[in-house]
Amino acid sequence: MVSNTIGLLQLPSITLLTPKTLDEAVSLMVENPDAPIIAGGVYIISSIIDRRIRPSKLIDISKLDxxxxxxxxxxxxxxxxxxxxxxxxxxxxxxxxxxxxxxxxxxxxxxxxxxxxxxxxxxxxxxxxxxxxxxxxxxxxxxxxxxxxxxxxxxxxxxxxxxxxxxxxxxxxxxSKVFSSFQKIALGVSYTPLVSAAVSLGRGDGGGLLCRVATSHCRGGVPGRVRAAEEAVEDGGLDHDNLELVGKTVEKEIDPVDDLTAPAWYRRRVAGVLVRRMLDQLRRALPR
Ligand SMILES: Cc1cc2nc3c(=O)[nH]c(=O)nc-3n(C[C@H](O)[C@H](O)[C@H](O)COP(=O)(O)OP(=O)(O)OC[C@H]3O[C@@H](n4cnc5c(N)ncnc54)[C@H](O)[C@@H]3O)c2cc1C
Structure with a gap:
């Protein structure tokens, strides 16, 4: 049982459940349906301190080899x-x-x-x-x-x-077998980026291009893959004009949240630019 007052900060009493095996962790999860799992604790502990959640128990999986x-x-x-x-x-x-x-x-x-x-x-x-x-x-x-x-x-x-x-x-x-890249635009006030994106390129067995495109805020605040942009690369290649089209496709396809840190139009626009630039840079590294 953990119960703490640190200065003005009052932490609730919480029982830390410490399973020794994965099976035991699953059993504890069933027996304690309201107890969150805790791993690194970065999100869970800050949520408890901010009183967004008030669990009486936590299931700690951080010691499971x-x-x-x-x-x-x-x-x-x-x-x-x-x-x-x-x-x-x-x-x-x-x-x-x-x-x-x-x-x-x-x-x-x-x-x-x-x-x-x-x-x-x-x-x-x-x-x-x-x-x-x-x-x-x-x-x-x-x-x-x-x-x-x-x-x-x-x-x-x-x-x-x-x-x-x-x-x-x-x-x-x-x-080591994938040509990939990641970029984010962030403000110091929040660790959630305004926009971030990742891309990868490879060649299929027949030599054709394989492409993956993922952005933050793909649907609201949830990240996701942008399939239409991937298909635009695989069908149209990596020349300048097609990459312009790919960037526009990202802009059109994603549906980001509009919030205090950035409007949705900005997120759409910047995601398209990030994806286009990263693909252009990776293109040079890709074997023909
Ligand atoms: C100041 C700050 C800066 C940050 N900067 C970055 C950054 O630059 N880049 C970045 O990517 N992230 C960043 N983060 C976010 C951080 O990565 C996440 O909070 C962290 O990844 C959560 O991992 P954790 O192990 O601490 O999760 P926890 O707090 O332990 O758990 C998070 C959630 O996942 C659940 N969970 C944990 N493990 C499992 C599992 N195995 N199975 C099912 N559910 C599980 C928990 O129940 C909880 O709901 C930052 C956070 C802070 C506070």
């Missing part, structure tokens, strides 16, 4: 959800431009040391840079519920209500 892996398996990387943001940046920045951009543009090193990949994905929000980067690496999630273990693409996960679940694994294309 089964959720800590980061291993290559063929063309994929399989990551446990409690892998930290800094670990991903450090491991893949030398081989992936998107991961280097992610590390270089991170707002706070102390947060990167705490925040986890699974915590980011579960938030399903445009604040999470890794969602975009995982989308352009075709990430697939393994979700564990009380009654099943199932796989779902990250793209579908962002659109569905998955019920009570634990993200057990995130499998994504090996970043």
């Amino acid at each position: 089964a959720l800590r892996k980061l291993e290559k398996s063929g063309d994929l990387v399989r990551a446990g959800p409690i892998i930290k943001h800094w670990e991903l940046a450090e491991r893949f920045a030398p081989v992936s431009r998107a991961f280097k951009d992610f590390g270089d543009s991170y707002t706070s090193p102390s947060i990167a040391n705490l925040a986890t990949l699974g915590g980011s994905i579960a938030l399903r929000h445009s604040s999470e840079d890794l969602i975009l980067i995982m989308l352009v690496h075709d990430a697939v999630l393994k979700l564990r519920t009380a009654s099943s273990v199932r796989e779902v693409s990250l793209e579908s996960y962002l659109r569905e209500d998955s019920g009570r679940h634990i993200i057990e694994e995130i499998a994504f294309l090996n970043p």
